[in-house]
Amino acid sequence: MLSIRNIVKQYAGHRALSDVSLEVKSGQVFGLLGPNGAGKTSLIRIINQITAPDSGEVYFNGEKLNQSHIDRIGYLPEERGLYKKMEIGEQMIYLARLKGLSRAEATRRLKIWFDKLGMETWWKMKIEELSKGMQQKAQFVATVLHEPDLIILDEPFSGFDPVNAEIIKDEILELNKKGATILFSTHRMESVEELCDSIALINKSQKILDGTVKGIRNSYRNATYLIEYNGEQLSFNGSQPFEVIEEKAGDDMEHTIKIKLAEGNTSNDVLQYLIPKTRVNMLQEVIPSMNEIFIEQVNLIR
Template identity: 65%
Template sequence: MLSIQNISKHYAQHTALNKVSMEVQRGQIFGLLGPNGAGKTSLIRIINQITAPDEGQIFFNDKKLNQSHIAKIGYLPEERGLYKKMEIGEQLIYLARLKGLTRADAFAKTKYWFIKMEMETWWKKKVEDLSKGMQQKVQFVASILHQPELIILDEPFSGFDPVNAEVIKNEILELNKQGATLIFSTHRMESVETLCQHIVILNKAHKILDGNLNEIRNSYRNSSFKIVVDNPFTQTNFENFEILSTTFLNECWQYYIKLNEAANLNQVLLSIIPQTQIISVQEIIPSINDIFIERVTPKAGSYA
């Protein structure tokens, strides 16, 4: 539904985006990852038509991005903010109307979300009277009130306590089930690992990775395992695998091992079982963060 083609954006001293392209499919949960200053916010601002790209084009539902698409995009910026002295009910209605809703429609939707998010009593309150977490909730509602087809959330979980983060997460997943496409942007890559189906990693204005999350992670699997046993191995040299590290923790021995070429886990276990009692075995799948670090600094990567 969103096709980004060769977008570049230059500022006076630096380049924020250098020929970045990506495709976002309808109904996808899309992760836009990268460290601070990678160009994520610049790209999001271009999608939101806050700034214009120097080069490249964006297509929304196969049409060139234009002002009429504003009503179809919901945006939660990283820098959260609301009018401090305005009543929350009125404020949400105002923001929804700016997106193009009629007053009656905006009122009904605001009411619906107030009940859904258990904030009925806040209608007449001012933003400055709310706690930070409550403000975040209001801000979230403001960005999705107009039922956008595409929801862009910049650092969605920062500032939420675990309980509210869970509430927001569930709402996001529900919106996705109802058909909304989501773009998460974050530099805390571990926070979206469990949510995203597709990710793109930006670094220093360039796209360095683009693909289905599981496929990426599978391609970065390197047959490493964590094996927990109750007694240490008696032998240190094996033909099937090598031991990367050993730690003694909670009365157990933890071995990080790497399988040799052409070996499989069964063979490894067969050679261990006579020596000790196995408590658990777990494959080590690289996290997005690991993959990112590896991509950015290939030589220092632990799985290279």
């Protein structure tokens, strides 16, 4: 769908992107992660052809990115804004027509969206008469009204209350199910694991990590398990097939230990070792969350 190859973007005094390459597959929900000022917005602006890279190329469906692709992309910028004094209905239609829709078609689709999101009464209202959350909702509709193949959302959930954030999240997923590819940038990790198929992590103008969420998390597996058992506290003499990293005593004879497998052993070996000695309540592999990976990676570079 989108292939970004060796993008370099230099601003006076600092480098926003150095040699960044990414692949976004059709139908994916792709998360662009990174701390503030990492270069996410610069990259998004390049994909939207708002600015051009100093070097490198972007391919859209196998073609080099050009003006004809503009109508296939929907963009919700981080800094939201609409014409304050213009009526919402008229404004949405204007924005959709700029993306190549006819007036009649834009009106028809807008009615459907307004019904769906409970905005029927807003048509004749001006933006300045709406609350901030309502403005965001209107802007989201403006972003997707022309049914783009690629929807780019810069920090889509900022400014939404939890209820509306949930509504917007569901809409994003529904659009994705209908075939739209979603690319969104965020620094909020909770939403990533929930939504994204793939991610790329950008820090200080460089891509430091990318791949599927599952793949990345698996690659960060380090044979660590969490075990909860019931009974007398066990003591280990070194003959066990693992190494204890952390030990925690709970109430009512409940104990939790965090272990790391010794070379050549599996979780089954651990169970075989423990079962004769105590009652195992739980054994769970510890896979680092995206949040932990994010923080670890960002700190590593620093």
